[in-house]
Amino acid sequence: MITLFGVGCLVFLVVCALVVARTRDLLAATVVFAAYSLVMALVWQQLQSPDVAITEAALGAGITSLLFLLAIGRTRRTEDEEG
Amino acid sequence: MRHVPALLLLLMVAYVLFLTMAEAPAFGVVDVPSRNLVVDRYLDPDPEETGVPNAVARIIFDYRAHDTLGEATVLFVAVGAAAAVLVGRPGPFATRPVTGTDDPILRTVARLVIPFVQVYAVYVITHGHVSPGGGFAGGTILGGSFVLYLFVFGPGRAARKLSPARGEMVEGLTALWYILVGLGGLLLGASFLANAAAGFPLGVPGKLLSGGAIWLIGLGIGLKVAATVANLFLHLAGES
Numbered sequence: 001m002i003t004l005f006g007v008g009c010l011v012f013l014v015v016c017a018l019v020v021a022r023t024r025d026l027l028a029a030t031v032v033f034a035a036y037s038l039v040m041a042l043v044w045q046q047l048q049s050p051d052v053a054i055t056e057a058a059l060g061a062g063i064t065s066l067l068f069l070l071a072i073g074r075t076r077r078t079e080d081e082e083g
Numbered sequence: 084m085r086h087v088p089a090l091l092l093l094l095m096v097a098y099v100l101f102l103t104m105a106e107a108p109a110f111g112v113v114d115v116p117s118r119n120l121v122v123d124r125y126l127d128p129d130p131e132e133t134g135v136p137n138a139v140a141r142i143i144f145d146y147r148a149h150d151t152l153g154e155a156t157v158l159f160v161a162v163g164a165a166a167a168v169l170v171g172r173p174g175p176f177a178t179r180p181v182t183g184t185d186d187p188i189l190r191t192v193a194r195l196v197i198p199f200v201q202v203y204a205v206y207v208i209t210h211g212h213v214s215p216g217g218g219f220a221g222g223t224i225l226g227g228s229f230v231l232y233l234f235v236f237g238p239g240r241a242a243r244k245l246s247p248a249r250g251e252m253v254e255g256l257t258a259l260w261y262i263l264v265g266l267g268g269l270l271l272g273a274s275f276l277a278n279a280a281a282g283f284p285l286g287v288p289g290k291l292l293s294g295g296a297i298w299l300i301g302l303g304i305g306l307k308v309a310a311t312v313a314n315l316f317l318h319l320a321g322e323s
Contacts, residue, residue, distance in 0.1 A: 050215035051139040054207065058223040063312060066230050070319050073181060 009043050024079045030068040037061035133278060134285030135212040135294040143217070144297040144304075148276040152261055155304060158311050159258055162251075162318075169318040170247070181320040183237025193235040200228040208305030212294040218304030225305065226312025233313075238320040250314040257307035264299050 016036035023029045037060030044053035108115040125146055126138050133141045143151045184190070204225035211217025233241035268277035276296070279285055283295025292298070 051137075051217065051220070054216050054220040055223065058220050058227060062227045063223055063230070066227070066234070066316070067319070069234075070181065070316065074319075074321075 006043070006046055009039050009046070012039050013043070025077065026072050026079060027077055030065055030072065033068070034061045034065040037064070130288040133294065133297060134288050135297050136288055137212055137214065140212045140217050140297055140301065144300045145278045148265070148300065152265070152276070155258055155261060155307060158308065159254060162254065162311050162314050165315055166318050181234070181238055183240070184235055189235050193231055197228050197232060201225060204228065208302065209291065211301045212297050213289055213291070218301040219308055222305040222308025223312060225309035229309070229313040230316045233316055233320055238317060242317060245313055247314055247317050250310045250317065253310040254307055254314065257303040257310070260303040261300055264296050264303070268296065
């Protein structure tokens, strides 16, 4: 796991997590969260757990993002100030 | 100023977490405290006990099949609760129902992609015992293809492909299927959800038709998860 690729993945995950927490545009946050899940799937694969990687890619990047998209579509796209 | 207590609390939590991580054994070493006889038996490279080379499938559908039955029940209850809240009343979110799209690019791409996604999902479900994946992952992919259809063509057409009533029927029947396979173990003279001990044919490890009850339960779980995902999105998209 201590490869350049692994370190790059982990740094990307931290940056994604910070962006998701900071951004007020919920649609952008959902897209970044999907990217987070895809890279997380790569990390699982690097940790030799391909079963978890497949589930992370399908559930984390796929179904969870779609659920958020649906919720945004039916409510509002931006977070309240001081929300 | 009002952030100071929160910051202090976070620093304390971070301190405890870092302390814990410093105590953790190094990654990948053999003699960690949690490694014991159970691990050695579950991860035995020789699949004679279960007939299944994939250790994950072995654990969730054989050694720990009771836990998985509970997990399947949790899914069942979750969708039941979602349906109870969402079906038959406009509620707070019925402001803008999902309608689908007229965009020719999205429609064409969805038509092209959905069959391949579904074939892959069936592959992941049916090969869960010999390769990574299995009922939960494959079922999610199968359900995801339905959600893509729902987003592109709208809930009305999606409900004509799989109506909520039929989805609920699939869910109920596959939950029943799991229990029936478990009772099969009981009828054959072993315990509930027993596999090899009950005499389910294990076949040749690594072949598609092998693993006895593991393969049968995996099929049911795949269909169940797909129906769960499809139903959840149908309810949320506002088709009743």
